[in-house]
Amino acid sequence: MGLQCLVDAYGGDISYAGEIVHGKASPVRHDGLGIFRGVPQDILATRYHSLAATLPTFPKELAITATTSDSGVVMGVRHRLYAVEAVQYHPESILSQDGHAVLRNFLAYSGGSWAQNPDSGVIPSAPAPATAQGQNGFDPNPENAAKKGLPSILLKIQTQRLLDIDLAKKTPGTTPQDLATLYALHLAPPLIPVLSRMRAGTKPAIMAEIKRASPSKGHIAVSTCAPAQALAYALAGASVISVLTEPKWFLGSLQDMRLVREAVAHLPNRPAILRKDFILDEYQILEARLAGADLVLLIVAMLSQERLSALYAYSKSLGMEPLVEVNNATEMERGLALNAKLIGVNNRNLHNFDVDMGTTTRLADMLRGREDVLLCALSGISSRKDVEVYIQQGVHAVLVGESLMRAQDPKGFIRHLLGDPQTQTNDTPSPQPLVKICGIRTPEEALLAAHAGADMLGLNFVPQSKRSIDLLTAAVIARTILPLRLGPSPAPLAHDSEEKSDNQITTGTPWFQHTTSHIASLPRPLLVGLFQDAPLSIILHTLAHVPLDLVQLHGSEPAGMAHFIPVPVIKAYHVGPLGEGTEHVGRPGQESIVLLDTAPRPHPSTSPSSAGAGAPVGAAAAPAGGTGEAFDWSIAAEVGKRSEPLEGRPMPIILAGGLKPENVRQAVRRVRPWAVDVASGVEVEGRKDEAVMRAFVSAAKGAWEELPASVEPATVAPVQEGVLIDVGTEVIGQPVGATTAAPPVPSPGTSGIATPAAANGSVPPLPAVSAKRGLVRPEGK
Incomplete structure (x- = not known):
């Protein structure tokens, strides 16, 4: 009767508990403090009558310490300041569990306040604020009984949540003061x-x-x-x-x-x-x-x-x-x-x-x-x-x-x-991939690459790379390329050009789909700065002097670095023979686009743990830039499928490593990349070759066109002097081997692409290009 007396003494009401369980045992949950310190949850307790404290009038001076697990009836209370506790069951009963522990905790008290009993775990607290309509924030007029006279489900939940809140407030790390500090720390x-x-x-x-x-x-x-x-x-x-x-x-x-x-x-x-x-x-x-x-x-x-x-x-x-x-x-x-x-x-x-x-x-x-x-x-x-x-x-x-x-x-x-009847299918035509030509070293190479149809030009800022350039050269290249963007805006990719309904506008777009869609909409050609394990200060300094559109991190930079770079970031992942190096590909919210390249082979003097397959470029004995070798494209295809599925559409990736005109068509059809990246694959004797660049771009962007039945993609002949790349494809207006007059070239300062003059001051002729992907190399190349 002590609990009822205590509640009544402070003005609370005692009324029917909503259930009759005289002499029966009910499971009880508690706050683990005071007399319940060290006592398990859901102990069985012998009930002795059907009256209980009512929540709407529960006194502000008291705290609820225990309730029945199934019905939420109040089974324990304590004073908030004084060492006074009471329970509404028989802890001494042979049917009650852990009664000895409860009584032992009670007999261990040695003072009249909780401040004098720190071992109890109870923290003294001020009375809970009362309101005009009810104590402890409860409305005094809820429906207190539901069907069959049982307590309202809402009332049971209220009781339990109060216990949960009280426990959370007392737990180190989640006290109200802790939460206030966390909020103040933004x-x-x-x-x-x-x-x-x-x-x-x-x-x-x-x-x-x-x-x-x-x-x-x-x-x-x-x-x-x-x-x-x-x-x-x-x-x-x-x-x-x-x-x-x-x-x-x-x-x-x-x-x-x-x-x-x-x-x-x-x-x-x-x-x-x-x-x-x-x-x-x-x-x-x-x-x-x-x-x-x-x-x-x-x-x-x-x-x-x-x-x-x-x-x-x-x-x-x-x-x-x-x-x-x-x-x-x-x-x-x-x-x-x-x-x-x-x-x-x-x-x-x-x-x-x-x-x-x-x-x-x-x-x-x-x-x-x-x-x-x-x-x-x-x-x-x-x-x-x-x-x-x-x-x-x-x-x-x-x-x-x-x-x-x-x-x-x-x-x-x-x-x-x-009410959206639209359904997306997996047979969406694959868009033409963008083409990135990396390792541009001169304004002339930049113009040739742009004229060949490159969408992105890579400028290498890795000091140990043979293709590295300084800031002055990069700035001149940028000044040469920027006027080319005054032409028509680039055509959007296939899946970005579809009309969108109101419902689709609010549909969430995965991170990489969003970022690549934005990048693809920018005026081209885009300038990409390649860095490898460079300090952030160096990258920011470069951006301050060269108007780069994107930054490519090609080393072992931390993923979080992308947050501090003010332009979209390409992050290179280096793929080993068994797919090593792809474990963390696809984490959204970091880099804007993923590039998959071939992992460098470890140096003989380097242990596998420091530079094995899949190790990031920049590890011991790793070469600067790419390796120029291809990896298993089925790994890239699988990475795209598993990393960011959107109605069966693969995650956008840039495919690099060992690509060249002879194999890029097959690579595009196998992997369906968002873009392809090439450097050495379009070079002749260490320099960018316009004819090879044209062949590469044409093969990449025409990968989804049907070839003549006599042509097998996997057996495209290697590039040779004066030989058409795609067998059986006719040069525009000319048979194979015929000479072709150079088309008119815009004057410097006008819109269009100015072709660099030859050494004698004349404009060198452009190579003839096939209606599909073929080309004839000019003599002397």
Whole structure:
């Protein structure tokens, strides 16, 4: 009777517990402090009557220390300052577990306050703030009983969450002071404007939920990987991802939400992250903000108006727009009194978890004409038909949980809810790859490469490389090339040129698809600066003097360096014979594009551990730049498939290593790269050869054209003096071996490509080019 007396003495009410279990044992959970120090969870406790303290009137001077595991009935309390504790069961009973430990802890107290009993683990605390409508923030008028006279499910969850919060506040590293320090250190991730994100594009916006279980349905999808599910939602077009973080009934966690935020953080138009939980304390809101939430859920049915207002204001102070959940007209009025801009109508009654799909319909009329309020329909939505009804009633967003979690194809189900009939197939034609010619050393070579059709020109700033150039030469090359960009903008790649519907605009785009799409849209030819294990200061100094469009990191630079370079970054990965070196390819949010090159062979004097297959260039005995040798292209194809799947489309990569006119066509068809990279493969006697460059570009960009039946891609003849590259292909207007007059060349300063003059001052003729990929080398080459 001590617990009842203690609660009553401080003004709390004792009433029917909602269950009759005289003389029976119930499992009990506790906070692990005071008399429960060292006691296991879910101990069996012998009950002796059916009365219990009521949460709405629970005294502010006391703290709840234990509840029944299954029904949430209060089983233990303690004073917040004085060493006074009480339990509502028989610890001395032969049926009660660990009763000796409980009594032993109690008898060990040696003072009248918790400050005098540090071994108890109890930290003295001030009384919890009371409100006019209830103590500890509870509304005094919830439905206290549900079907069959059992306690409300919501009431059980409230009790447990209070225990969880109290424990978290006392845990070193997660105390309120700790969280405040973390926030002051700017460790909370950036927010996005939730309302504008939800209004953009699709109507209604989809709020896709991650929910492993629920009190009413039990286990739904216990084995679900939250980050993977979230990424699927985002790529399908979800505007918000709702993450259940309550651990007991919904099997969620704050860690789930943190990882979900990480999984979508690199998307250019990421969805907002909602912490869906039973928010009772400002602590939970700050906790959510630090873990990456953009908004939190405030359930009106759980909170007094004063407490609701305080939590709403605190959330807004952290930059988060709360989602205010209501279930009836009275709760809607309370939400509107807050001037809430985001209101969700829950079709599920949280006291008994019954679903009434007409709830949203009835309450939508209360928001007629309120364009400043975004209305959401929550729970029970399972089909496009449900969505269409709400669209007609002015609903701006729908939250879908169980149906999505059970769907075999979450992305397809989201498109179904959005009414998007479009389906993507895997037979999308592969676009022409871009061509990067690396190791440009003079303005003349740069012009020849550009005239040959190169999209990117690589300038080598690796001192030990034979193709290295200084800053002055690089600046002259840049000044020579920049005027060439005044022509028409480059044609977009095939999959970027498609018309996009409103629904597609809000669909998330994977990191590498986004970055390469941007790079491909820039005026060409682009200038790429190649560095190998150079200090960041050297790279930034080079960028200050040479207008590079991209930087290529070709050594063992840390992935995070890309964040400090103000232009897109190409990161080279060096592939060993068995695929070594590709383990970390595809991590989004770092480099803008991945380049796969052949790993250098270790020097005989170098141990395999320091320079073996797959070791980054820059390790001991590694050559500067590429090796000029090819690796197994099936590895590159597999890397593209596994690293960033998007409806079967491979991850964009740049393929390098041993490419030349004779094999690039086969490489493109095998790997489907976004771009190909060549240096020595277009050189003759150590210098860039215009004819070979033309052959390479033509073969790469025409790889998907059908060859005559007599021509086998794998047996293309090597380049020889005066011989057409592609057998049987006719030179434009001329048979093989015929002389061809040089086409007119623009004068310097005009738009077009100026061809360098020959030594005698005349303009050398350009080689004849076939209608497809062939060419004839000029005499003397």
